Amino acid sequence: MHKAGPGGLGAEPATLSAEPLDLVAMLSRAHHPGAGAVVLFSGEVRDHNKGRAVSFLEYEAYAPLASKMIREILSMAREKWSLHVAVACHRTGRVAVGDIAVVVITASAHRSEAYAANQYIIDRIKHEAPIWKCENYVDGGAEWGNNCNCHAITGDPGRHIYESNG
């Protein structure tokens, strides 16, 4: 089972959480004396999808591999952009409209690295980590949706096209 909630000082931050994410607490732990820039991305649940009103999302994860992959993505980002801080945590379970589904925080000496790394991390999590959302609609319907469809372009479920250039 994954850790519930981001870890405290000294503990490796959790990458999956069955509990609501404390964005303020995560940000307060993300400062670094060498970082002049801290970038925070918060992915939140919209109230609509494909023209339908959304009631809530239900996230499922293959936790052992999802957690491992997120850590690897963060490690690669730290190295690629010389980050002082790179953390990410994704919800599992039910997430209401307006609530936070995923947080990515990056901190670097200058802002260009923090911005680029942040987008790289969320792109890769969305495309690669074994995490799925089920859209639950106000009208009672539900569907697993907005899947990564890179395989339709690349012909390979393991090859992806990212929004970022990282």
Added chain:
Amino acid sequence: MILSGSAATLMILSRSAARGEDNMKIHVYAGLKDYFQPEFEVEGPVRNTTELIERLLVINDKAGEMLSSCRFAVQEGFIDKDFKLSGHDTIVIIPPSSGG
């Protein structure tokens, strides 16, 4: 060859044990659960993911399009179509991600 009662029983038990040992555990997630139980077994031997997909289509022939877009994992690592599966493997079938 005609076997005595106890020898015949032993051979049947051995065959049953062999089938059990070759049964692969399959775990599926997300949209794949519309086609398969979350956890089930496939009788072996199954040598690779190509053969596994063939077996899965026997169970539900409507799952082909989704299966073609899935990744496969063993022991928390992705495998490719050339990976040699073992009879005792637990295989996780991973549909395209939709996190975030």
